[in-house]
Amino acid sequence: DTAVSQTPKxxxxxxxxxxxxxxxxxxxxxxxxxxxxxxxxxLKIMFxxxxxxxxxxxxxxxxxxxxxxxxxxxxxxxxxxELGDSAVYFCASSxxxxxxxxxxxxxxxxxxxxx
Amino acid sequence: xxxxxxxxxxxxxxxxxxxxxxxxxxxxxxxxFPWYKQELGKGPQLIIxxxxxxxxxxxxxxxxxxxxTAKHFSLHIxxxQPEDSAVYFCASGxxxxxxxxxxxxxxxxxx
Numbered sequence: 001d002t003a004v005s006q007t008p009k010x011x012x013x014x015x016x017x018x019x020x021x022x023x024x025x026x027x028x029x030x031x032x033x034x035x036x037x038x039x040x041x042x043l044k045i046m047f048x049x050x051x052x053x054x055x056x057x058x059x060x061x062x063x064x065x066x067x068x069x070x071x072x073x074x075x076x077x078x079x080x081x082e083l084g085d086s087a088v089y090f091c092a093s094s095x096x097x098x099x100x101x102x103x104x105x106x107x108x109x110x111x112x113x114x115x
Numbered sequence: 116x117x118x119x120x121x122x123x124x125x126x127x128x129x130x131x132x133x134x135x136x137x138x139x140x141x142x143x144x145x146x147x148f149p150w151y152k153q154e155l156g157k158g159p160q161l162i163i164x165x166x167x168x169x170x171x172x173x174x175x176x177x178x179x180x181x182x183x184t185a186k187h188f189s190l191h192i193x194x195x196q197p198e199d200s201a202v203y204f205c206a207s208g209x210x211x212x213x214x215x216x217x218x219x220x221x222x223x224x225x226x
Binding site: 004040041042043045048056090092103104109 | 153156158161204216219
């Protein structure tokens with residue numbers, strides 16, 4: 001049973017379109033994250049939610065909007081896709097946040113290609 | 116801003132030899148230093164971590180050392196095997212939920 005699952009695994013779309021990536025974790029964790037990994041493998045945090053509340057919102061264009069309907073789900077919606085949005089997006093979760101940084105459990109990634 | 120420098124970006128070693136990856140951090144408040152391994156087509160996975168009250172930690176063939184004075188920490192892999200080939204990331208954790216990540220090291224194990 002997959003701990004952190006995200007769909008779709010691959011997404012190919014045209015510039016200007018709107019797309020969503022879904023993430024679910026069955027670990028009972030309170031904190032979930034979205035990371036972006038570019039072609040050079042650099043990992044950049046985008047958002048973090050703790051118990052459905054946004055706690056980290058890095059400098060990300062407002063075309064990216066996370067939504068957490070409950071603490072087990074964190075979805076990412078992207079409007080007006082641009083070529084530079086092409087990357088692998090990873091969802092992750094952890095048990096402990098705040099002063100104590102806990103182990104991150106990552107999903108397998110969603111590779112977004114914008115044409 | 117705070118950052119973590121990771122070296123080398125690529126490391127090629129003969130199977131059976133040791134591999135060492137080094138990181139330097141800038142935030143004096145950092146107290147948590149994990150190492151993640153990312154295999155091709157997968158998400159990163161924690162392999163070992165160390166907290167600031169410990170200087171060294173071992174788990175079978177892997178070990179991490181921490182020098183808080185110099186703000187350095189390193190990953191050591193002994194008796195490397197083909198399955199050790201992957202991208203390795205170091206990170207440092209301060210008190211704000213957020214890990215600051217190194218740029219990654221591609222480790223290649225030559226047969």
